Amino acid sequence: MLTFILHRLLWLLPVLIAVATITFALMHLVPGGPWDSNRRLPPAAEENLNRRYGLDKPLPEQFIDYLADLAQGDLGVSYRSLNRPVSAIIWDGARVSFTLGFIALLVAVGFGVPVGLLAALRQNTVIDYASVGFVSIGASLPSFVTGMLLLVVFSAELHLLPTAGWGSFRQAIMPVLALSILPAAYISRVTRASMLEVLQQDYVRTARAKGLREQVIVMRHVVRNGMIPVLTVIGPVAAALVTGSFIIEYLFSIPGIGRTFVTSIGARDYGVIMGTTLFYAFVVVLFNLMVDILYVFVDPRIRYQ
Amino acid sequence: MTLKLRGSWLWLLVVAVAVAAAALTACSDSDDDGNGGTTDGGDGLAADQTLRIRLIGEPTTLDPQLAAFTPDIGVVKQLWRGLFYYGDVDLSIVPAAALEIPTVENGGISEDGLTYTIKLRDDLTWSDGQALTAEDFEYSLKRLFDPAAGGGGYYYSYYTDIIGGQEAVDGGSLDEVSVSAVDATTLEIKLSQPRATLLTLLALWPAYPVREDVVSTGESWTEAGTLVGNGPYVLSEWAHDDHITLTANENYWGDDQPTLETIDYRIQPNEGAALIAYDNGELDMTPIPLTDAARFADSPEQIQYAQLATLGMQFNVTRAPFDNVDVRRAFTAAIDRDTFVNDVRGGVGQATTSWLPPGILGYDADRGKDYAFDADQAKQFLEDAGFPGGEGLPDITLMVGDSQSEALSSQFVQEQVKRNLGVDIEIETLEGATFEDRFLSSDFQVTLGGWSADYADAENWLPSLWGTEASNNISLYSNTQFDDLMEQAAAELAPEKRADLYRQGEAILIDEDVAFGPIYHNVKNWLAKPWVDGIAFTEADSETPGDWFFTRVSIKEH
Numbered sequence A: 001m002l003t004f005i006l007h008r009l010l011w012l013l014p015v016l017i018a019v020a021t022i023t024f025a026l027m028h029l030v031p032g033g034p035w036d037s038n039r040r041l042p043p044a045a046e047e048n049l050n051r052r053y054g055l056d057k058p059l060p061e062q063f064i065d066y067l068a069d070l071a072q073g074d075l076g077v078s079y080r081s082l083n084r085p086v087s088a089i090i091w092d093g094a095r096v097s098f099t100l101g102f103i104a105l106l107v108a109v110g111f112g113v114p115v116g117l118l119a120a121l122r123q124n125t126v127i128d129y130a131s132v133g134f135v136s137i138g139a140s141l142p143s144f145v146t147g148m149l150l151l152v153v154f155s156a157e158l159h160l161l162p163t164a165g166w167g168s169f170r171q172a173i174m175p176v177l178a179l180s181i182l183p184a185a186y187i188s189r190v191t192r193a194s195m196l197e198v199l200q201q202d203y204v205r206t207a208r209a210k211g212l213r214e215q216v217i218v219m220r221h222v223v224r225n226g227m228i229p230v231l232t233v234i235g236p237v238a239a240a241l242v243t244g245s246f247i248i249e250y251l252f253s254i255p256g257i258g259r260t261f262v263t264s265i266g267a268r269d270y271g272v273i274m275g276t277t278l279f280y281a282f283v284v285v286l287f288n289l290m291v292d293i294l295y296v297f298v299d300p301r302i303r304y305q
Numbered sequence B: 001m002t003l004k005l006r007g008s009w010l011w012l013l014v015v016a017v018a019v020a021a022a023a024l025t026a027c028s029d030s031d032d033d034g035n036g037g038t039t040d041g042g043d044g045l046a047a048d049q050t051l052r053i054r055l056i057g058e059p060t061t062l063d064p065q066l067a068a069f070t071p072d073i074g075v076v077k078q079l080w081r082g083l084f085y086y087g088d089v090d091l092s093i094v095p096a097a098a099l100e101i102p103t104v105e106n107g108g109i110s111e112d113g114l115t116y117t118i119k120l121r122d123d124l125t126w127s128d129g130q131a132l133t134a135e136d137f138e139y140s141l142k143r144l145f146d147p148a149a150g151g152g153g154y155y156y157s158y159y160t161d162i163i164g165g166q167e168a169v170d171g172g173s174l175d176e177v178s179v180s181a182v183d184a185t186t187l188e189i190k191l192s193q194p195r196a197t198l199l200t201l202l203a204l205w206p207a208y209p210v211r212e213d214v215v216s217t218g219e220s221w222t223e224a225g226t227l228v229g230n231g232p233y234v235l236s237e238w239a240h241d242d243h244i245t246l247t248a249n250e251n252y253w254g255d256d257q258p259t260l261e262t263i264d265y266r267i268q269p270n271e272g273a274a275l276i277a278y279d280n281g282e283l284d285m286t287p288i289p290l291t292d293a294a295r296f297a298d299s300p301e302q303i304q305y306a307q308l309a310t311l312g313m314q315f316n317v318t319r320a321p322f323d324n325v326d327v328r329r330a331f332t333a334a335i336d337r338d339t340f341v342n343d344v345r346g347g348v349g350q351a352t353t354s355w356l357p358p359g360i361l362g363y364d365a366d367r368g369k370d371y372a373f374d375a376d377q378a379k380q381f382l383e384d385a386g387f388p389g390g391e392g393l394p395d396i397t398l399m400v401g402d403s404q405s406e407a408l409s410s411q412f413v414q415e416q417v418k419r420n421l422g423v424d425i426e427i428e429t430l431e432g433a434t435f436e437d438r439f440l441s442s443d444f445q446v447t448l449g450g451w452s453a454d455y456a457d458a459e460n461w462l463p464s465l466w467g468t469e470a471s472n473n474i475s476l477y478s479n480t481q482f483d484d485l486m487e488q489a490a491a492e493l494a495p496e497k498r499a500d501l502y503r504q505g506e507a508i509l510i511d512e513d514v515a516f517g518p519i520y521h522n523v524k525n526w527l528a529k530p531w532v533d534g535i536a537f538t539e540a541d542s543e544t545p546g547d548w549f550f551t552r553v554s555i556k557e558h
Helices: A002-029 A043-052 A059-071 A086-121 A126-140 A143-157 A169-199 A202-209 A214-242 A246-251 A257-266 A270-298 B006-028 B070-079 B134-143 B165-169 B271-279 B325-333 B337-344 B375-384 B404-421 B432-440 B480-491 B495-512
Strands: B050-055 B084-086 B093-095 B115-119 B179-183 B186-190 B233-239 B243-248 B262-267 B285-287 B302-315 B397-400 B426-429 B446-452 B516-528
Touching: A002 A059, A002 A270, A043 B165, A086 A126, A086 A169, A086 A214, A086 A257, A086 A270, A126 A169, A143 A169, A143 A246, A143 B271, A169 A214, A169 A246, A202 A214, A214 A270, A246 A257, A257 A270, B050 B070, B050 B271, B070 B233, B070 B243, B070 B262, B134 B179, B134 B186, B271 B285, B302 B325, B325 B375, B325 B404, B325 B516, B337 B404, B337 B516, B375 B404, B397 B404, B397 B432, B404 B426, B404 B446, B480 B495, B495 B516
Parallel strands: B050 B262, B050 B285, B397 B426, B397 B446
Antiparallel strands: B084 B093, B115 B186, B179 B186, B233 B243, B243 B262, B285 B516, B302 B446, B302 B516
16 A cells, blocks of 8 residues: 555656646747736836846746756746745645635535435435435536625625635635535535445345345445545545635635636746646645545455555 | 434534524624724724725735836835825825925026935934935935846836936946935935926835835845835735735824824725625725626715826727828727717716826817717728728727726727728737737737826826837837927926927827827726725826825724
8 A cells, every 4th residue: 555655656756747847838838928018118127027037048948947946845936926935825825725625625525425325315206306406506507606696695685794805714604605516516416326326236235135224234335335436526526626716716805826826827927827737736646646545445345556 | 114314314414503503603793894883083083993995906016116016006105105295186296205395496406407406304214213314215216227126117217317227227237326315314316317207206106215124134025024114004914815904104204194093905806796895894995896887876985086097099000001090080080989988988987089188287178179979070081091981991900808898898999980980890809918918019900008197297198108119109109200399398397398398299199190099088986985084086096096195094983
């Protein structure tokens, strides 16, 4: 198991280098640069800026310099948040997005799994139809619409919750809800399908034939085996949630990394684009690894050399 | 057969209880930190003198020599005071850190207008109590031309009449910049040619003083805790991307002492959500989104006032068909500006045929009247151009960025040109930075552009934007007569003569050459709670109404 983990972690290096290369190339292929705005910088100023930040060097040299700095842990500075270290920007933003995403994940799983399970166990009853209905609605509403609806109802009309910012529990309620509805619907659908499949299995019929109580059958056999596909799905869902949603962070004015990432692209803020993309790649690899490790505990048939 | 599925039901129950508990806590206090309360702060003032403002985005920097975007400038103006400042909403210049306005009579300006000897007050202090002297101003003004500081910014180019300035930006020695502290309270500035607007320029943010030992601490000197200014407010907290908190400076030496104890800038990029926050009592001031203009048209909380800004059709005068002056005339006369302001801008704006906005000396109310909306006249111009009915015109593309207002405006222009000229034009919508890239390299036929004043003088509107080879001449316009007038005006000190020279220049630019097709002047449209007292807005506000005079604002009890 340990070798397996080590093996996967070693793969991180080539993955990150590949991501860095592709991002760097794309970033510089796109027209526009970090100093563009609706008025021209005096030419001497643009020269001074490019020289100072090494942007006047040929691109391959810039890339090698970047990798060299990266190896020492230096992610460079931002241009749009002038001279602020990229690592500080990522750390501040990721902390917020991670907290928001993690809570949303808990809500999504905490809601989606039982609902899906219930629907599977009560297939073709009112409960099943209700849950499938909720899933369909939840999966079709874009998070922007849900977010706006929540804002209008709870802030504008009822004056119950604050519209914006991050820090207090009350400020977290609407963003968490808006963020978790889609994943909850998705997770619930996968859970339902998976549980239905497990319920058909021979070992469930055997267990029933043996006279085990239904609750024991469900908790000990059905759920654990049915969770494997769900776990596969939770991995990428978790990675997406935790790296921040631009739409939610924009709508609710949350200082997270999702917003930073998207605005940095529009601003051609090279250091931040590279830093956040590499960070995202790292998170995705990590989460997939965690899911693979979890498999071992959930399904005894799975073993790693 | 009923099945007891305690496990998952229990789970659901737990989640439901958690949500209910959250809702109940939410119900317990309905209003977010509402302002004040009913306790009397004396004179009808609220006990909590906090002003909460929506800020459109995170400031790029709070370094005065580099501040360029409106959030940057808006905050910088509270943290520092330069040698001079605006005295009132008429934007007259009064001394701030300086003791008096230098004139030829009091010896502050030499006879030839090339040497300024500015006396400072002797009670100047930084916010941490240390004395502020002329040496600090010398350091800061030199820093404006330092390639590693202001020499990488937009605004040093306004100050290059200071001898040695441009050379320093190009890599020369900062010691050669002719700004020197004669003694602790006297600053001497030497110019290469007389400049009528120097005092105004010294009232703007690029000329604000910073302290050398503070700046030397490193790139993050602008963070709360290290930033030291000399203005009425102090930066007490900067939570990046979230909020900025300013508190009153106890060591402020100025005559305009603040009443507000705290200014709370909340960074909220989405203006719709900001409006809901305003409704909800979380903000005291916020802009009115374009789509909501009608809703607040009669509201007593609305603040609406003219800005020194012009928008319209920006032609590339070197590219067909806009290299033909009659085509430019035709397009300019084809736009129904009043309908534009009413339908596209929700009535918020001032239709115009002039480049200079009213309020700038040199503004002429009759400017461009030959190109006021007249469909028949427009068709006639097109015929004069050699394209009767639009026949023979090359393909025309109107290039714009991807904002909502640009989408609406460009569709309006397209429709007007179709209806009033019978010409079909394409709209090319580009992503923000891609648009700017094309725009700055003048790679377009026509776009929607304009200008917003940095300060209230025609000098900011004409030479650097329309002079041949001027740095900001995006339209590639060139007219030697215009250039001559600009040169004369630059060296002229008498206000009336200057205004007249600029007026003549604008006459060539607009009446003769139609280098630009003006459509409207911008109008700021904001909301402010009734308990916010003393907002003194000007035509040159940066982001928030009245942000040159926040020291006059107070919160009434409510």
